[in-house]
Amino acid sequence: MRRFFKITGLVILLVCLVPAGFWIAAQMRESQPASALRPENGQFVETAGGRIHVSVWGTPDARPVLMTHGMAAWGGLWEDTAQLLAGRGYRVIAMDLAPFGFSDRSDGDFSRSHQAERLNQLAQALNLEDYILVGHSYGGGVALEAAVRDSERMAGLVLICPVVKLIDGSFDPASEKVPAVLNIPVITDMLVASTIGNPLLTGTLTKRFMHRKEGLSDRDVAILQQPMPREGNGKAMIAWLKQFLTEGAAPLSRHREAVAGLNLPVTLIWGEEDTVTPIALGEELATIVAPQAFHRLENTGHMPQLEDREAFGRILGDALDVLTASSGSAEGR
Template identity: 40%
Template sequence: MIRWLVRGVLVLLLAAVVAAAGFRIAASLRERQEAEAVLPEGGRLVETGAGRIFVMEAGEGPAVLFVHGTAAWSGLWRPTLEAVAARGYRAIAFDLPPFGFSERATDGDYARRSQAARILALVQALEVRPVLVAHSFGAAPGVEAVMAEPAAFAGLVVVDGAVGLDAPARGLPALLQPMWLREAALSLTATNPLLTRQLLASLLHVKAAATPDIAELLQRPMVRRGSTRAFAEWLPSLLVPDPDARSARPEGWAALPAGAELIWGDRDSVTPLAQGEALAALAPEAHLQVLEGVGHIPQIEAPEPFRAALLAALDRIVAR
């Protein structure tokens, strides 16, 4: 009996290894395109001191710079860019590496402060002083950039930000320390096109917002060569807190310039509203807008209420 049990466990383990290897090979076969060959229309690569950054722009006027969240890219902001541009702003969205179509880090460094340096390099290259709008995990390096050089920005809007405030120190789980295991795990999940829509829906309160069109949009950059490898290099920055990041400490938020704006879904299960309330209480004269019946990605779950809240926030910032 024990012999058959051991054999059964070994067969299951072997099947899991074969399946993981199969998904990793499939990812390698999909990821064969150079970024330049698949650049979306309506965008451009900007040369910066931190590499080439892909941007999409609309409109003229005061600059508003949009930072996306995990595994997204600037294309997800397109409808928002158009609405903001119609209000009289220069709306700029960019791809934060390793996601989207921007140049990836040759050293695999995607730590929060390194990402903040990329944002500052882009601001310098564009010669703008923008209001920064940062969503989800993009809020961590976005706010870090504002804290590093507050004079470089006209204001800050945080949308359901994932900043890891006072997160306890921890290392990368042992199972994910080998690069090949991280690649296997990501090829099964984040870079697996069969799961894009399901993974997106898991982040949302309004599940119907995870449409096939949005899933297809998110998949577009994943055909780039080495996407799974790049995501695996980035993964530690998601899982391991940076204890030296100012944006992860209460005193950093307390030192922000007055008047930060926050927009939060009251049904956000990824970064619950209590986190937004805590950040708003720390930042001087911060203003928090709560969107009812909305989860973690309000720009696709409730586009019109989100745009109204965003435009109100931008107008308040510019009027100061």
């Protein structure tokens, strides 16, 4: 029996020490400013709402495409897709949605409404006109919110497996709660350091979002890890998560009537094997926005830009061409 208690005690000690070890490693790692970590093609843009980091591909005179990313990613993850689009005559501007990547996050407001405001302020600061907005996953919800709020500068919207979370009149904001454990700082710090902020798990966690897991490359993992040494990274992730879990009714893009009123050509792209935002959600969204096209990708999950790069790049490029042509026709009438 004494041996049993010794073994049990050792197990408990290890369970406590391992997360603590990851937390200590995170404190040592998170020491660099965003300016020291940004990529070669990265630029900081001063906007009315703060400094936004963007990754840019293509020539300055090409048709602009503004892209948003998913949870725990940043603009650099669009690299392969962006290069394909640049080869087709587009200028790709991939913004970092705070707290991810390298954009300013000092105000601590990561709500969908505020993210959309940042996006529209970025478009204004860059003087983008008739640009096409492309949003993936979490960034798809932000893109839809930005379009619903102000689409004047936009020529079209492409949503890729977006996280929208539509609500109806029976929605009760109290139903969205932060788990009690996330209100205990020492636990949340170690939880983030052991999971989303742990470089050892970047590949494993990313593959959970994918159907074709072999699509994730070592280069992708390195890109995802690039912002991890940024100062205050873990605490910013916790703040984002709490706000994401309790969005409430404030985002206009959660309301069917607001989304239905969107006066903008829309294209939907969805993986048929997506388990994060199942394609049934896409079918529901399609009944509201009446998209110009709804591309269903066979044998593909939530990360089509990684799971089948060439096919996805071709489909997205074709969708942009159609939206560009539609915009030109509308201007000519």
